[in-house]
Amino acid sequence: MEMEKILIVDDSAVQAAQLKAILEDEYDVTAVQTAEDGLCRVRSESYSLVLLDVVMPGMDGFTLLKKLQEEIITQSIPVILITSLSDVEDERRGLILGAVDYITKPFNAVIVKARVHNHIKLYGYRRQAERQSMTDRLTGIANRRQYERRSIAKWQEAVRLQVPFSICMFDIDHFKRFNDTFGHPAGDQVISAVAKTAARYLHRHTDFVARYGGEEFVALSLGNSSEKVFAHLKKVRQAVEDLHIPHDPSVAEWVTVSIGGVTVVPPVDGSYAFYLNVADTMLYDAKKHGRNRVVWADEQMRQLLEK
DSSP states (O other), rough: OOOOEEEOOOSOHHHHHHHHHTTTTTTTEEEEESSHHHHHHHHHHHEEEEESSOSSSSHHHHHHHHHHHHOTTHHHHHHHHEETTTTTHHHHHHHTTTTTTEESSOOOOOHHHHHHHHHHHHHHHHHHHHHHHBTTTTSBBOOHHHHHHHHHHHHHHHHHHOOOOOEEEEEEEHHHHHHHHHHHHHHHHHHHHHHHHHHHSOOOOOOOOEEEEEEEEEEEEEEEHHHHHHHHHHHHHHHHTTOOOBOOOTOOOOOOOOEEEEEEOOTTOOOOOHHHHHHHHHHHHHHHHHHEEEEOOOOOEEEEEOO
């Protein structure tokens, strides 16, 4: 079983080593000596707990704690403050800023282990509850609620890193006719099959796919050019067609999807909602051009057409 990961942020190498010695038998422990390094680590890796010294040169622990609370991608990670016995004011300030607990120097190994264990367990329960509340029951992929959260976090990440960000909208062609012909239970099976097919192709940690509502889906991708994303989504479209799910023959032989999207290196003052609307317009154009195709807007807002 994989160990839970803990990050220690403390400018004292001796103090960090003491904490690491107490915890490393049960947890995967990493220590850094500046708040800046701590912030980079938490943004790029997945931790179940941060142990944070409040008194550090440069950026202090309070400033780091505030930054963690402000960023959607890091705000749910529990933070335990490291304080001196006499620093009651530090404890009060840290708890107001969002720390979940504190441990005092000199360290008592039993207390340190107990507090760390309790907060990691609580974090695990919370993550499980969040996963259940943010998963679409029919398809098993992310639901609209999870999409709303992840889209903001991924957009912020793309703005910060200045890397290409792609938004994709797709839906099942002539779905109302399918439901009218074969019934809603069959329609649910089609929605689930399309979701699983898309998820199989959009599985990297930089990808995200969710059910947007009804027969419509949304996908996000970080770091790839419009040409690469366009080519990849043509494979997704073809994979759905290759499922060979029979449609009402008066409209189509097989169930297919239409896909629209946009790739942009997000401007600092850019609006996610604006580019989501561009993706939706591309989806509309895919329908207008005959369905079962991908229409994309590249970084210069030029339209890429399949077929």
